[in-house]
Amino acid sequence: xxxAPAMVGVAFLLALLTxxxxxxxxxxxxxxxxxxxxxxxxxxxxxxxxxxxxxxxAGLSRNxxxxxxxxxxxxxxxxxxxxxxxxxxxxxxxxxxxxxxATRQEExxxxxxxxxxxxxxxxxxxxxxxxxxxxxxxxxxxADVSALSAAMLQLTLDTSDVTAGExxxxxxxxxxxxxxxxxxxxxxxxxxxxxxxHDLLPDVDAILKALVAEANNREQDAVHAxxxxxxxxxxxxxxxxxxxxxxxxxxxxxxxxxxxxxxRARAKALRRRAAFEHVIANISMRFIDSHRDALRSHVESAxxxxxxxxxxxxxxxxxxxxxxxxVYRWGREGVRFDATWPSRAxxxxxxxxxxxxxxxxxxKVWPSHPDDLANLLDEAGIRGWLCIKTQSxxxxxxxxxxxxxxxxxxxKWAEFALFRxxxxxxxxxxxxxxxxxxxxRLQASLxxxxxxxTIGTFASGIAHNFNNIVGAIxxxxxxxxxxxxxxxxxxxxxxxxxRAGERARELVGQILTFGRRSQGRQERICIGTLVAETxxxxxxxxxxxxxxxxxxxxxxxxxxxEPAQLQQVILNLCNNAAQAMEEPGVIDLxxxxxxxxxxxxxxxxxxxxxxFAVISVSDPGPGMDEATLEQVFEPFFTTRSEGNGLGLAxxxxxxxxxxxxxxxxxxxxxxxxxxxxxxxxSPDEPISVQLAPSLALRGAGxxxxxxxxxxxxxxxxxxxxxxxxxxxxxxxxxxDAEAACRAAxxxxxxxxxxxxxxxxxxxxxxxxxxxxxxxxxILASPSVHHFxxxxxxxxxxxxxxxxxxxxxxxAAALSRCLTASAAGKRAxxxxxxx
Numbered sequence: 117x118x119x120a121p122a123m124v125g126v127a128f129l130l131a132l133l134t135x136x137x138x139x140x141x142x143x144x145x146x147x148x149x150x151x152x153x154x155x156x157x158x159x160x161x162x163x164x165x166x167x168x169x170x171x172x173x174a175g176l177s178r179n180x181x182x183x184x185x186x187x188x189x190x191x192x193x194x195x196x197x198x199x200x201x202x203x204x205x206x207x208x209x210x211x212x213x214x215x216x217x218a219t220r221q222e223e224x225x226x227x228x229x230x231x232x233x234x235x236x237x238x239x240x241x242x243x244x245x246x247x248x249x250x251x252x253x254x255x256x257x258x259a260d261v262s263a264l265s266a267a268m269l270q271l272t273l274d275t276s277d278v279t280a281g282e283x284x285x286x287x288x289x290x291x292x293x294x295x296x297x298x299x300x301x302x303x304x305x306x307x308x309x310x311x312x313x314h315d316l317l318p319d320v321d322a323i324l325k326a327l328v329a330e331a332n333n334r335e336q337d338a339v340h341a342x343x344x345x346x347x348x349x350x351x352x353x354x355x356x357x358x359x360x361x362x363x364x365x366x367x368x369x370x371x372x373x374x375x376x377x378x379x380r381a382r383a384k385a386l387r388r389r390a391a392f393e394h395v396i397a398n399i400s401m402r403f404i405d406s407h408r409d410a411l412r413s414h415v416e417s418a419x420x421x422x423x424x425x426x427x428x429x430x431x432x433x434x435x436x437x438x439x440x441x442x443v444y445r446w447g448r449e450g451v452r453f454d455a456t457w458p459s460r461a462x463x464x465x466x467x468x469x470x471x472x473x474x475x476x477x478x479x480k481v482w483p484s485h486p487d488d489l490a491n492l493l494d495e496a497g498i499r500g501w502l503c504i505k506t507q508s509x510x511x512x513x514x515x516x517x518x519x520x521x522x523x524x525x526x527x528k529w530a531e532f533a534l535f536r537x538x539x540x541x542x543x544x545x546x547x548x549x550x551x552x553x554x555x556x557r558l559q560a561s562l563x564x565x566x567x568x569x570t571i572g573t574f575a576s577g578i579a580h581n582f583n584n585i586v587g588a589i590x591x592x593x594x595x596x597x598x599x600x601x602x603x604x605x606x607x608x609x610x611x612x613x614x615r616a617g618e619r620a621r622e623l624v625g626q627i628l629t630f631g632r633r634s635q636g637r638q639e640r641i642c643i644g645t646l647v648a649e650t651x652x653x654x655x656x657x658x659x660x661x662x663x664x665x666x667x668x669x670x671x672x673x674x675x676x677x678e679p680a681q682l683q684q685v686i687l688n689l690c691n692n693a694a695q696a697m698e699e700p701g702v703i704d705l706x707x708x709x710x711x712x713x714x715x716x717x718x719x720x721x722x723x724x725x726x727x728f729a730v731i732s733v734s735d736p737g738p739g740m741d742e743a744t745l746e747q748v749f750e751p752f753f754t755t756r757s758e759g760n761g762l763g764l765a766x767x768x769x770x771x772x773x774x775x776x777x778x779x780x781x782x783x784x785x786x787x788x789x790x791x792x793x794x795x796x797x798s799p800d801e802p803i804s805v806q807l808a809p810s811l812a813l814r815g816a817g818x819x820x821x822x823x824x825x826x827x828x829x830x831x832x833x834x835x836x837x838x839x840x841x842x843x844x845x846x847x848x849x850x851x852d853a854e855a856a857c858r859a860a861x862x863x864x865x866x867x868x869x870x871x872x873x874x875x876x877x878x879x880x881x882x883x884x885x886x887x888x889x890x891x892x893x894i895l896a897s898p899s900v901h902h903f904x905x906x907x908x909x910x911x912x913x914x915x916x917x918x919x920x921x922x923x924x925x926x927a928a929a930l931s932r933c934l935t936a937s938a939a940g941k942r943a944x945x946x947x948x949x950x
Contacts, residue, residue, distance in 0.1 A: 130365065147200050148347045151207075152430040154197035158214075159336050160191040164223075168224065169327060174230055180229055187222060194218055195621045207342050214335040221330050229322045235316045242268065245306035260290055264310060275318045282312050314722055326334070341945070388425075389534065396538050403545035411549055412444060417544055419446035422538055426502060427527040428518035433542050434458045436516040444546075451521055457518070459498055464492055465505040465515045473530045477502040493759035500526035504539040514543050516663050542807030552557040590922060592832070627678070640797055641682060641705055643673045643729050650686045653706075661700040664690060668706040673729045677774045682794075684768050686731065689790050692764065693735035696788065707730040709796065718793060719768075721777035727796040728776070742783040748780060763875050767792075785917040814840035814927065818865040818934060822846040823853050823880060825872050833870065840927050850880055857888035865886070866933050868926075870896045871919040878911055892933040896921060 137559040143637045156808045168183040194215055201207040231616045249261040267283040291307050399418040406414045419431035423446065430447035468476050479499045483490045493501055500520030506513050514540040593614050600606045647666060654664050676683070693703045708730045713869065716723045740748065749768045771778045775795045782788040820842045826832035827848055845864070847853040867888070869881045881893050896919035908916070915929040916934065
């Protein structure tokens with residue numbers, strides 16, 4: 117029953133083809149008719165072009181519109197002739213010859229148009245100037261002009277060399293004439309146009325002769341002969357066409373049977389594809405519902421199902437984006453994996469040229485030459501390979517591979533796009549797990565950052581209040597020390613109290629530095645200079661059994677940052693290293709420059725591409741275990757009873773604020789190494805770090821205005837200034853200080869404005885500066901990091917010191933202010949004298 121419709125269809129097709137055979141076909145007759153008509157038009161338009169050219173030469177045509185229209189029709193006829201010829205090479209060759217002749221004619225026509233237009237223009241002007249000269253009173257000139265006009269007329273009729281020579285002699289004669297000034301310009305213009313006509317007339321006639329010579333029918337006859345030849349051949353072929361049609365119909369019938377078989381095979385392939393898509397759908401559903409812990413088993417199960425479709429002995433998925441455990445494998449029983457093969461396959465896939473959809477299919481491995489990449493597959497024992505890799509432009513490389521190891525080759529499979537779908541499903545599932553892990557890591561980092569922010573805010577608040585207490589202790593120590601005999605037990609006790617207070621102030625500074633998130637003043641810093649100055653500071657502070665050695669230097673490495681903070685990083689690391697060394701040893705400090713070509717993860721920081729300065733500090737101390745390494749950067753975590761746990765936490769905060777990263781390597785019994793990565797600047801403009809001198813200089817009786825709201829603190833501050841050699845004049849009210857400044861503007865050498873609790877000491881400095889604009893002002897504040905430089909300059913503040921006051925810091929600030937003020941006064945005196 118199933119064969120009956122097919123037999124009916126075949127019988128109908130056979131009857132249709134037989135009818136076509138009896139009716140026949142009239143092949144190519146229309147094309148040859150179009151060729152003949154186009155050739156006839158071509159010849160007709162060519163004759164029309166010759167007519168238009170002669171008309172223009174005779175001056176009977178005022179423009180070239182007719183000639184241009186005729187040339188366009190001429191070209192159109194040639195185009196139609198070429199289109200009708202189709203792909204007949206012989207006809208096309210003859211038409212090319214005809215086209216070349218047409219091109220030469222059109223070039224001559226263009227030359228004729230330009231020169232004939234110039235010729236007509238020159239004729240007009242020559243006639244005009246000749247007519248004006250003929251009316252001149254100079255009879256010899258009139259005779260010469262008439263002779264020139266006659267010679268010109270003769271040249272228009274005869275352009276031979278004799279006629280042209282006679283005209284040239286007339287022109288030369290007129291060019292040498294000396295005539296009255298009123299006719300001189302007309303004569304020269306007539307001679308110029310006559311010379312132009314002398315040159316143009318022969319050229320125009322030569323073009324006309326060339327056009328006439330080109331106008332022949334040899335090429336048209338050749339093309340027409342070919343058209344006739346093809347018509348005869350077509351008629352002969354038409355007689356054979358009926359038999360060929362019948363034979364073709366039988367072949368078509370066979371083709372129908374063949375395609376029917378192909379259709380049946382295609383139906384089987386579609387059923388196989390549907391089964392494959394069903395497998396992929398099941399895999400995707402498992403991935404959607406699976407937990408992260410069950411991902412590996414699901415991926416291995418998916419690899420097994422996919423490998424069964426192409427007869428692979430083993431399958432694997434490898435991804436370079438995952439940090440650990442980034443390879444998933446499946447193999448038949450008894451088939452083992454090389455320890456390095458999936459990773460090698462990941463690298464090998466990137467070396468193959470990107471093909472359509474980035475799929476590499478080698479059903480049977482045949483190495484062709486020693487440099488062939490297939491040799492690497494052959495060496496790995498692979499006989500067939502299918503690899504779906506990440507398309508170009510993706511960030512991370514990943515592959516889905518299938519190997520034939522025992523089988524001679526992989527099964528033929530045409531639907532590789534489905535494997536791309538399976539690859540994407542597995543890649544998305546693995547990527548989702550990686551993203552979940554990254555999310556957990558970021559959440560932990562966020563919680564840690566919030567905790568650190570809370571600790572920093574809390575510590576900063578305590579530190580500000582504690583700083584006032586420490587300042588008061590140190591201030592009273594300074595006053596008490598003035599009345600104690602040097603070398604006594606009381607002096608020694610006060611020295612111990614001072615050292616303890618200074619350690620407390622240092623701890624407060626570290627807490628404030630750790631809690632402060634704002635960026636300081638950025639400068640261009642030469643790392644070599646920074647390390648050299650830090651080395652000088654450490655030479656006096658390191659224990660006697662510890663020696664600092666800079667074993668490797670890199671010159672001209674510059675970074676952008678705050679010098680004091682970066683110096684604090686090196687000091688903290690070296691002091692930590694020294695405190696960890698119980699036995700004599702050497703702290704090794706190295707400076708290197710590294711180029712990062714790809715983003716690099718260091719610690720908890722992702723470094724971008726670029727150049728980095730790496731400062732390494734190594735010590736041969738006892739080292740740290742894994743548990744200590746995990747908490748080494750935690751604030752207030754320390755393994756020493758006398759430590760405060762803020763040194764390394766501050767180091768990491770400062771480095772990360774400068775766009776860098778810090779990493780630590782340590783082994784128990786083998787020492788510790790810290791690497792500080794800082795982004796480099798341009799090496800063209802290195803700027804060395806210059807720190808302010810800390811030498812406390814005594815005064816020479818200079819008068820200091822002290823503005824302090826608290827009477828007790830005012831008396832203590834006056835005692836400190838008197839001990840430093842200055843004459844203090846204290847005020848607790850701003851109005852009294854302003855009145856004193858206005859009453860005697862030269863009375864005070866410098867002013868000291870102290871911190872006002874709950875108020876703005878900067879406002880006091882601004883008002884005092886308004887009363888005494890030339891008076892240098894020192895501002896005392898618990899924190900010197902919160903003031904912007906433009907605001908300080910507007911308020912006349914030249915120095916900042918900590919409040920409560922320290923003798924050494926205050927003495928250095930006073931010395932700098934007085935030195936700068938004296939230099940400014942000298943410059944003014946020199947300018948006024950000049």
